Amino acid sequence: MQLALERLGFIVLKYHHLLYGALLFSSLAVSAQQTTLVSLSANSHVCNAESEIARLAENEQLQEMARALVEFKATKYCFILPDAANVTMLDQQTGYIKFDYKSQILFTFSKYVIATTMAANTN
Incomplete structure (x- = not known):
């Protein structure tokens, strides 16, 4: 035993x-793991709701109409990011990216990404 x-x-x-x-x-x-850093162009159309950016990403005309609206006045979901920004990309979907900007989770269209770099994760 x-x-x-x-x-x-x-x-x-x-x-x-x-x-x-x-x-x-x-x-x-x-x-x-590495972190992907991306540079966004000045005056990027940015949204705080993935459902909204996904809906707009499907149609170029909708994107242009939504952009014209937020250039006039920011909406509940979207706004214009006036300055160029370096952000941490969290995910990439068809036509748009999810990113972290000043501890906020936001989304923008892929056409506003102007540069991509890889950096070692410091965590």
Whole structure:
């Protein structure tokens, strides 16, 4: 009985070490990922709702009409970002990107991305 308990303890300890190693490896892999930085042109049409930007991304005429509207007056969902900005791209979809700008999650059309660079993640 004592020998069986010792073996069980050894197996549990071995499992614990394997689990710890896997967690350590996965955390190192995540910290080694790179961040994509993009430069947006001045006067980019930006939205705070992905559903709105996705809807507009499907049709160039809708984009132009929405842009004309927000140039006149910002809406509940969209506005014009007046200055060129360097932002962290979080995701890329067909026709638009999701990005972090001053700790805000925003969206803009791909046509406003003027440069892309990769930087090592500092987390």
